[in-house]
Amino acid sequence: MRFTPRAEEVKRVVGILESGDYDTPEQMAKALLKDMADLMAMRDWVALSHRFSKGQLGLNWGPFASVIDATSTGEKLGGLGGEFSVVTLNSTGRLLGNVSSRKGAKDFCQHPDCGHAGWAHLMDGSARGRCGLEVCPCDKFRK
Ligand SMILES: [Zn+2]
Ligand SMILES: [Zn+2]
Incomplete structure (x- = not known):
């Protein structure tokens, strides 16, 4: 996955690394991973969908960080005897944030x-x- 960290994400991770709030590396790693998952929920993602024929349900892979990322992966795979399309997965964190x-x-x-x-x-x-x-x-x- 081609992933580019954003300034606000880096700031949050640095905040954990420099906080001094954790007694063990495991506690810090857990906090970092939880925070990363929370940050990633604030992003939109992209899925690559494949189907062998029109009318058939697609089989979906993802997430990809961008349309370019998903498209180039689809191109590398060729058509696999069908066709690929790209679908946006809107941020779940933003969706929940909008209602609360x-x-x-x-x-x-x-x-x-x-x-x-x-x-x-x-x-x-x-x-x-x-x-x-x-x-x-x-x-x-x-x-
Ligand atoms: Zn308000
Ligand atoms: Zn306000």
Whole structure:
């Protein structure tokens, strides 16, 4: 898989590595892996789908980090006697964040009591103003 770490992901991992909160390497490794899974759930992924004929259900492989990654893998395999297509797998973390909140994640409000998506905030001129949820005390979208 061609995988490019993002700045916010690197920052989270460095935060764990430098925290000094873990007594053993195993505890730190566990925390890193759990955090990685959480971070990866915030990404969209791509699946490579193969079918032998039209009307047949596809057999899916993935995840791939990008459409290019999935497509080039499909090209390497040739048609395998059928055809490949590429399907986007939308982020489950973003989906859940959109219906509840997701503090600390990119594109979600960093107000300590908010954490709702940017689009949930009302426009104030050209900027995002207060959160549109009535129960939320957020006065301004914080990046
Ligand atoms: Zn809010
Ligand atoms: Zn907010």
